[in-house]
Amino acid sequence: MALLAIGTTFSVASATPNKSALALARSAVIEEGKQLFLKGCSSCHGLNAEGGAVAPSLIGVGAASVDFQVATGRMPMADMSTQAMRKEPVYTPEQVAALAAYVASLAPGPEIPGDELLNYERDGSLAEGGELFRNNCAMCHNFAGQGGALTQGKYAPTVMGVKPVHIYEAMITGPQSMPVFSDKTLTPEEKLSIIKWIKAAEVEPALGGASLGRVGPVTEGLLVWTLGIGMLIGVAVWLAMKAR
Amino acid sequence: MAHEIEPISDPGIPAHVHRKADEDPIAAKRAERQVAILFSLSTLGTLLFIFSYVAIPDDVFIFLPIMGNTNAHQLFLGLGLAFSLFFIGIGAIHWAKTLMPDNEVTVQRHEFRSSEEDRKEFVKTAKEGAAAAGLGRRSLIKKSLGLSLGLIGLSPLILLRDLGPLPEDSLTKTSWKAGTRLVTDPGDRPIKPEDLEVGAVAQVLPELAPGKDHHKLSDIAKDAVLLIRLRPEEFNLDAERLSWTHEGIIAFSKICSHMGCAVALYEQQTKHLLCPCHQSTFDVTRAAKVLFGPAARPLPQLALALDSEGYLIAKAPFNEPVGPSFWERSS
Numbered sequence: 296m297a298l299l300a301i302g303t304t305f306s307v308a309s310a311t312p313n314k315s316a317l318a319l320a321r322s323a324v325i326e327e328g329k330q331l332f333l334k335g336c337s338s339c340h341g342l343n344a345e346g347g348a349v350a351p352s353l354i355g356v357g358a359a360s361v362d363f364q365v366a367t368g369r370m371p372m373a374d375m376s377t378q379a380m381r382k383e384p385v386y387t388p389e390q391v392a393a394l395a396a397y398v399a400s401l402a403p404g405p406e407i408p409g410d411e412l413l414n415y416e417r418d419g420s421l422a423e424g425g426e427l428f429r430n431n432c433a434m435c436h437n438f439a440g441q442g443g444a445l446t447q448g449k450y451a452p453t454v455m456g457v458k459p460v461h462i463y464e465a466m467i468t469g470p471q472s473m474p475v476f477s478d479k480t481l482t483p484e485e486k487l488s489i490i491k492w493i494k495a496a497e498v499e500p501a502l503g504g505a506s507l508g509r510v511g512p513v514t515e516g517l518l519v520w521t522l523g524i525g526m527l528i529g530v531a532v533w534l535a536m537k538a539r
Numbered sequence: 540m541a542h543e544i545e546p547i548s549d550p551g552i553p554a555h556v557h558r559k560a561d562e563d564p565i566a567a568k569r570a571e572r573q574v575a576i577l578f579s580l581s582t583l584g585t586l587l588f589i590f591s592y593v594a595i596p597d598d599v600f601i602f603l604p605i606m607g608n609t610n611a612h613q614l615f616l617g618l619g620l621a622f623s624l625f626f627i628g629i630g631a632i633h634w635a636k637t638l639m640p641d642n643e644v645t646v647q648r649h650e651f652r653s654s655e656e657d658r659k660e661f662v663k664t665a666k667e668g669a670a671a672a673g674l675g676r677r678s679l680i681k682k683s684l685g686l687s688l689g690l691i692g693l694s695p696l697i698l699l700r701d702l703g704p705l706p707e708d709s710l711t712k713t714s715w716k717a718g719t720r721l722v723t724d725p726g727d728r729p730i731k732p733e734d735l736e737v738g739a740v741a742q743v744l745p746e747l748a749p750g751k752d753h754h755k756l757s758d759i760a761k762d763a764v765l766l767i768r769l770r771p772e773e774f775n776l777d778a779e780r781l782s783w784t785h786e787g788i789i790a791f792s793k794i795c796s797h798m799g800c801a802v803a804l805y806e807q808q809t810k811h812l813l814c815p816c817h818q819s820t821f822d823v824t825r826a827a828k829v830l831f832g833p834a835a836r837p838l839p840q841l842a843l844a845l846d847s848e849g850y851l852i853a854k855a856p857f858n859e860p861v862g863p864s865f866w867e868r869s870s
Contacts, residue, residue, distance in 0.1 A: 479734030504609030
């Protein structure tokens, strides 16, 4: 009993300074994030992230949402057009982390998945990932992950070349037009399977050379109707020409 | 003097224009060489085909302008075969056009009816043959032959059975029954309302009947349902349809009422559901009312409830047939 008491006291004593130091560092990061937010985001999202006429409230969206939107360059938006698009990020990774910490401190929300959770090579299944992608993703993002059109100028972007962490965050936060894919209906392992399939699709070689965007019959049909039928017409004209 | 209408006189065949190769032996020789070169190109194409198959490893990629990185094995197999076939054709046509006789020939049509003697001769031969076979005398053979030939004539009618069987109620009924649990697809896990965040979607199927270990594709094609969670206050439904939802969770058949494609492009912000095939757009907040596109009816809505363990179940089967229209459909 005494031993246990001593042991517990000791561990608490040794842990305490560590914890408070962490908490201090954390609140410093949150403070930095708040300053960045006030400068770069508050004009649309409000001084307290409460949202406004042109931008949604960020209370409760979680760190994952901030990391996805800011680290892929979608936020801040370049212009108020139909949809925020992927571009060079404006903030450094440290600044993104500070912004994410600040927004997460407002109210709990989805967290950024750690590297241990994202070991898709180990935990994902390629075949299952393909089936899940076709069931849940392909209708918007195209059967080969190339993206596709939605309504009124909106579109589902390509999923090629997206970092695994950002694919994961998109599934748990549902950015812009995309719905949320809950962990119970699409388990974390299943999400990793989807990421594994996307990463395999990225390096899939195009055996026939020009893949024509991998969007299916539209570009392929266009090529055949112009080039292919043009050639056939040329041959037909030559066939019917009288020899001299 | 009245003008008489003069018929246009038959202009006859235009004068034959000789080709160079017909008159000039040097030109003929040149055309012959050209044909030979074309056939040789075809031979080279076939050799390239064989060489690519034997000697080019199937994992080598080469860069081509416009085409990008291309698999060399496949590329040269295709080019070889294309060359071999294309140049045989081109060579043959060039040969026919430059060297083969091209003088016009007129053949007058003759009468199709045979001469009177030939016709009489044929009837006589047929009668003699029939008499020699003795069909008139041997009635057993005559009758059994008649039976066998008649039955052969019937056999195509038997194959008409393949037009059936009638679909019976398979067009109007799905596997959803009152109390059927909703399960994830794939995975077959039952779903609780708290598993879905606001803004979440899930493709679901009816739970498998006991003893079954997989969903049949022909069943999935009718049973697939999309589960969507909104904020309850976002709904704009009548009292009955609202009672079919559960805490903001609403379920629609995923099979488009236009042509049966899987309607699953859900825009979370506009709450619109799109069909990828013909862009029919449905408003989730108003019981899948058609906003745009060729679909004539809203998507059928599945009534939801909870079972005693808290899992989502169908309160009742679909109250109308899912998918596209068919003749016997009542609405």
